[in-house]
Structure formats: C-alpha cells, structure tokens
Amino acid sequence: MRARLHPLTALTGAACTAVVTTAAASWVFSVAVTLAVAVLAARAGVARQVLPAAAVILAPLCVSLLVLHGLFFPEGQTALASWGPARVTAEGLRFALELATRTAACVLALLLFSFTVSVPDLVSALAERKLPPQFVFVLASTLALLPAIAGRLVRIRQAQEARGLVLRGGLLSRLGAVRLQMVPLVLGLIEDAGSRAQALDARGFGGGAPRTSYREVPDPPAQRWFRAAALLAAAGAVVIRLALSWPPGVQP
C-alpha cells in the first residue's frame, strides 16, 4: 500500500488532468486518460462506486451529443446518410466523439478524486492553506448534511402518513405531497441553522482571530514537487493551446 496522498495532491492531479485533456483536444488522448483513470480507480478499490456514478452523469450527455451532432451538423461535408432534414455526417460523428470522450475523461478524473479523498483531511488541508474558514465550513457542513436529509425525509413522510396522508399516483396529489414534505423539512433545517449559528459564534467561529488546526495532515516534500510540476504542466498546456488557436482578428 502506498503512502496516503495528501488531499491537495489528489485535487491538483485531478484538476490538472482535466485541464490538460481539455487543452489537448484529441479523442485519442481523452480515451487514454479515461482508461488510465479507470485503472487507477480499480487499483484504489473504488471502481464500483466511480464508474456507475460517472455512467449516470455521462450516459444522457453522450446520447444527447450523438443524436444532436450525429443527425444535425450543418457544417458537415461528408454525408453518410440522410432522412429528410436529418443528415449523418462524418464531421458530426467525430465532433460528438471528441466532446464525449473529453467530458468523460474530465468527469472520471474529478469523480475519482471525490470518491477517494478523505473529507476531514481535505477540510483540514484547506483550512491550513488559509482559505476562508467560511468556505471550508459550507463545504464540510453540506457534505455532512446531505446523508442526514434522506433520513429526515423518511421520518417526515412516516409522520404524515400516520396522520392519514395517502400518497396516490396523480400528478397534482404528488405535487401536493411534495409541498407538505418540503415545509417541515425546510422549516426544521432553518430552525436548526439558527441555533447552530449561535453555537458557532459562542465557540469562536465568527471571530477574526488566526486559527489553528487540531488534525495533522502529513504533506511530504515529494508531493509538493509533484503538485508544482502538475500545475506547471497544466499552465503550459493552456498557454500552448491559446497560442496555437488564438482566433485571427483579435490582438492578444
């Protein structure tokens, strides 16, 4: 087992991968990145979570791209088939392929980061980098609240069924049920937030004093060097792309 990655190293790696892939604009490169990320996910033991999550996001996008550009691509020259206004062109298919693979590579890289990172480590690393503590709070608190919400909704629904609320199939009745569930949910969350604000202030959160961190996240020098190199590579890729395809007629 390798030494644990510092969360910022993982984040930098994922973000730079996405930037370089976007700058490269080559479906071969994108496919290579996608496969590499999938292998990494399998080795990290999270392939079973990352791949389905990515599929849910990417499947509708890919279908939409294929239909849109595969059938309607007025810029296309090489028509392969046509039905009425719809025209399948080689350029359109290629365009759909380019964009689908590029998006897939970026989504997979970023999801691999989210599914492997330890949120407490990330929170603590961000806080040590002097990010506004408010940002760190919103990030961590949302991630903590989300799973709790499902349980809360179940309890609300049960409490309401016990009062004689019957969920029927009709659209209007279902909309009405959603409204009845939303009110106690939102109200409860906002009330809790009010007392939480008082508690946070009492525990010194609102004060502007410099903070310290209890949790220690080791950051070996090798990982710092890796982050610097990755950032340089991403910056280089962006500069090259901008220089190569700077649109004519616009002076830099």
Place this chain on the structure above:
Amino acid sequence: MSQPSLTLPAAGQAAGRGRRLLEIAGAAAIAGTYIFLVLTQPADIANGPASFSALVALGGFLLGAVLLILAVLPVLPTSTLVLMPVALVLNVVLGQLMGTTGLPFYFDAIGTVLIAVLAGPAAGAATGALSSIVWSFFNPTVLPFAAGAALIGFLAGLAARGGQFRRFYLAPVAGFGTGILAGVVSAPIAAFVFGGTSGLGTGAIVSAFRAMGDSLFAAITKQALISDPMDKAIVFAIAALLAYALPRRATFAFPFVRRFGVLAGKAPGTPKA
C-alpha cells in the same frame, strides 16, 4: 494568553473597499469572458472541438465565481452562513424530489433563490457559486455553470430588494427575467465545454434549431431562452411559497427582509401603523 475583550468595538465600515473591488472584479471577469466568447466564437466548429473557447469559458467564469465568493463570504454574518449548507442541500434534494414527480424541469436553484430572498443579492450570488462548486463533488459537470448560478442568486436578491416577492404573481415574472439572463450567460458553457445539453428534451430543441442551419452556439442560446425562463419562473414561485410558509418570526429575523420589506405583511407583533 491575554484575556480578549468581552465586548466588540463599535460597528465600523472598515475594509469594505477591498471587498467591493473584488466583487467588481468578479462581475467584470464574468461579463468580459462572455463578451470575449461571443466576439471570438469559432466560425466553423467542424475543425474540431472548440478547445480554445472551452478553456477561456472555464477559466473566466470560474475566476469570476471564485472572486465573488472571496468577496462575499468573509463578511457574511454567521446566521446567514449557516443557511448556505441548507440551501445547497435544498438545491440538490428538492431537485431530486421534484424529479420523482416526473416533470421536465431541474429546479436546482430553489435553495439559492430562498437565501437571496432572505439575505440579499450578495449572499444569493455566493450561495449560487458555492452550490455549483460543492455539487461538483458528486457531479463535476455542474462546476462550469458556477457563474450562471451566481447570477441567478444575485438577480433573485435584487428582485427581492425591489419588492418582487411582495406580490405572489410578481415572483414568477422576476424569475422569467432572471432565466433569460442566466440562460444567455450559461449558453457558452453548454456550447463550448460540453458541445450540447445533457437533457434529451433540451437536446431535441437544440437539434431543431441546428436543423434550421443555426450555429451550435446560437442554437443553444435559443434553447436556453426557451427552457430557462420557464424553469426559473417556477423556481421563483416555489421559493416565494416556501418563504411565506415559514413562520414570520423566522423570516423577519433577517435584517435584509426587515430593511427592504421583502415580504408582504407587517413584522410580527409590530403595532398597526
């Protein structure tokens, strides 16, 4: 360790200038990026994906969103800050709850609009941008839309300040207008970064415009002008419903609501004027 003072210094307006500059820089980055993208949009996308435009759109819009967050977050009172996770969770969960009704809308800005109504345009903008950033933890494809989400929160706050939530029928009107602007700003992201839309229904509308010979950017902008205003009109109406369903003591606890008379009716307990 010396004992810190038990009291705070009298309220001052120091350090407001730097924040204001950051806010303006953020807004300028978003507006500038949009104008640049429209001026330099590739005439012929057949040569390959618009990598250049994608990088500019991503960089400019994300920079703008981050600047806005940095400008607004540190000065928000804790009572507003703790509402943001609630708003973010609502954006996600209510969007999914609505999804179970089978209606063809996204409803992923209800929390943002609710915060904007209770705490003002700055808080709304920061909530929108943060919402995209935090949500991208589960769905990275929403990250590039951070600037559009910030704009929705900002405009909702302006509408609330202008009294659009005092009459129930005005809220959807404000939402419609917000949807137009937000759709226009988000269109380059959909066009240059993703090359289309993720929904099948919206994809069909884009296809129709493409079949008529529009450029991809134009087709997606037109599609956004059809779907987004409808969606935002409904979202604003739902946020208004929620705001009025909350106890008055809870809503009137927000200084923004009291100061600008955002919601109809009197503050609880105030004597008749």
Place this chain on the structure above:
Amino acid sequence: MTGPALRARIGSFTFHGDTVPVLRDIELAPAAGTLTAVLGGSGSGKTTLGKLLGGWLQAGPGGSLSGGLELGPTRLLFRGGPDDPRINPAAWSGRVAYVPQDAATMLSTVRSTVAEELAFGLENRGVPREDMRREVARTAALTGLTALLDRDPATLSGGELRRLALGCAVITGPEVLVLDEPLASLDSGGAVLIQDLVRELLGAGTAVVLLSQTADGLARAASHWIVLDRGVATAGGPPEELEGSSELEQAGVVLPDRPGAGEGTGRAVRRSGSGTPGAPVLELHSLAYGYGHARKPSAVPREQVLRDLELAVHAGEIVAVTGANGAGKSTLLRHVNGLLRPGAGEVRVCGRNIAGSPTGLVAASVGLLFQHPREQLFERTVLREVSFGLRGLFGTDAADRAQAALAAVGLSGFADAHPGELPSSAQRLLALATVLAREPAVLALDEPTVGLDRHGLELLRRAVEATAERGAAVVMVTHDLGYARATAHRVLELSGGRLREA
C-alpha cells in the same frame, strides 16, 4: 468563596418585532462552586435566559435588553439603545458557557471525530496544537469520553452526545456554566453520569446554573432556587423554603415526588361501564420483527427485536409499555399503524388484519403521536393543522371537531399562530390534537410526556382519559414509569422482544 462569579440583572428583554418582553425582573448572582437552579414550566423563558447569560443571544442583534451584566471587573450596562456595548460572543462564551437542551445544536457538524469536535472551540481561538492535545485529553477524561475520542460525533447515543456538548463548553475553562435541561430524556444511567460531572465541576470552583422544569435530584442539590413564571422571577431562595410554595405550583414545575399532579383518576375508570370487555380493539398476535426483513425477506434477520409478541387492548383501556432504551418500544408502536410490517404474525385493528392497507388508510382508525412532533406538522396555522383531512372524515362537522380538539389541549387561543412559532411543548400538544381530532379507535403515543411541564402533563392525562372513556384503546410507550403507573390500567414491560406485566 469571594462574591458571585457573574452578576446578571435583567430589567427586561424583548425580541425584535415583539411588544411584550419575554423576560422581566430577574436577578442572578451565582457564586463560584455553587449550584443555582432556575425552575419554570415550558414557555417560561428559561432557554432565552440561558442563551442571554451565555452570549448565544446578544443584546442588540438578538433583541433589546435593559439591565446589566457583570463578569469579573467588566461591568456592562444596557439601556436598549444603539450606544449599548456589544458582547463579543467568542470571548464571553469562553467564560460563561451555555449548553443547550438539544445537544446536537452545540456541534459544529464539520468535525469528523469527537476529539476534533472538542478542539473546534480552541482552533477558532488560535490555541497551539500541543496545548489543544492536552486540553482535549483533560476534557475527555472529565466527561468520560476518552474511549470515544476517535468516534464520529454523529454515531453517539443521546447521553454521550450530551456529555460531548458539555465537554465542548467546559474545554475553555469557563467560570460559569449554564445547563439547559441537562437530564431531559436521559435514562437513569446517563443521568447519573451527568450528575457526577456537575459535582466535579462544582468542586473545581465552577459556578453552575441549572435550567429545569423538573425539581429533580439535581435541582434539589442546588443551594439557591429561582422560580420563573412566564418570564418573571416570582420567587427566589433556598430549596427548603420554596418547596411546596404556590409560586412553584403556579409556574408548572414538575415535582417528581407527586406524580399524580391532579390525583390520578386513571385506575378509577378501569373498564367502568362495560362490565364485560368486548372484543379487543387492537390485537397483536405472535408478532415477530427483525431489522433486515423489509428488504430481503429471504435473508435471516440479523437481530430479532420483537418475537412471539402478544398484546390485546380493549375499548376504554389504557396500556403503558416501558422498557430500557433500545428495547424496541418505538418499533412495536410503529407496527400498530403499519409503518412497519411484521416479519411474522398479524396486527388486527377493530378485528381487521391491517396487512395490505397503506398506513395512510390505517390512520383513519389508528392515531399515532410521534416522538418528534415538529415533523408531524406542516400547515400554516394551528387551526389548518388540526383541520387537515377532517372534512373527508366528518364532512360539515369538521370545523367543530377541530375546535374541540384544540380546546382539549388548551390551544384554542392560538388558532391563528404558525405551528413553528409555538414552544416545543405546545407543538407536542398540537400534534396530539391533530390525532385526537380524528377520533381514532386506537390512540398510540410515543413518549408523550417528554418536554411537557405540569400543566402540559395534566392536559395530556385528561385527553388520554377522555379518549379511553369515549371507547378507544390507548397504547403509550414511555420511559417515565411514574407517569405510566399513574395513568395506565396496565403497565407492561418490553424486554427480550416480549411483553410481560411490570
């Protein structure tokens, strides 16, 4: 001991937008190492007082205060105007700490272990890491959390959570500690731990202020009592003087020694009228339930919570079920209206097996009151809340039924209020009214006494008895054995998945 640690004089405190002050004429001067108890019923303003003392609610942003606060050499004078001093909550709460009744609100929600949660207040104050380690270890030892330091705070039990909240408050070494209902809904084991902790803090010289609506053992250990009645301190003095005083009675404070606050007539009505009990209204036959049934019926249930359970409740009968935390009391109650479906056996209501009927329909004959009433309420006004769904049951009679149910729980005067604005005890009574209004054949109550003061308990007892007299069967689950004995005809204990006479 030299003088009081904190001296608070509250002439009046009014929330923004309110015209009537919530607190008036209260003086408090707890000395180091002493325990002061503020006793009052629900809605008496105890929590507002505690938050005001502990810097959670600040004069100015939170409301308008006229009075004075004195802590050490610092004297703050408030007139309710814009020139008033503004309290720095971080500095103030480090020295006067408040612990809320709902311990979960004390937590930051952004720390993943108990140790980090304890350290949160120190991090914000910029304490170096080495000092934090030492303080966390010391506080954990004090609160008995040492073994739990690496646990996720979200997985703690109610008692552990309460001790964590206490630890978060005392880690800054406050001179004054304000505890809001520290023993509420704890079982006896959990309560003993908190009482020991308070004793230790008192020994270390902390001034402790206890806010409670029950004159329990902890309150009796206090050297000074203050009785709070609708925001006004009506009496003050040593416990011996105030016990049995009319002020204490008036304020709605629960006196555990006298459970039958309105002399329990419960046993008197035992199946009166009907000489021979008819067929039972509610029957549970050889009921079995284990978590894991619902999703994978074929799988062997991991844990059998209920097994071969038999229960029959006749018309007009009140049955109380007690048992230790985690014995499955709430699980049992959820079978009565079909929220949970038995793994084996059957549930019969009025002779009909409810298997196959959705909960929403069973609800016409079974009314269930939940532990957390807030989740059961969703309407804009109290009256709309009670009227929900009545028209379908009673037609034009609905409005009268709603008013009658509100009157039964003493909320007639609040018909137009928003349910969310009521104090939690009134929310519980309102939820009870929504159930009563439907006149169910079976009334099932989950921990109905929690958070109710003496007046509330009296209303609850009367409502339960009226329901039984009307001919309904009542099942209640409670950890309050005294209340169960005083109200119910039969008290059963749930243990090992079965019921037996207690």
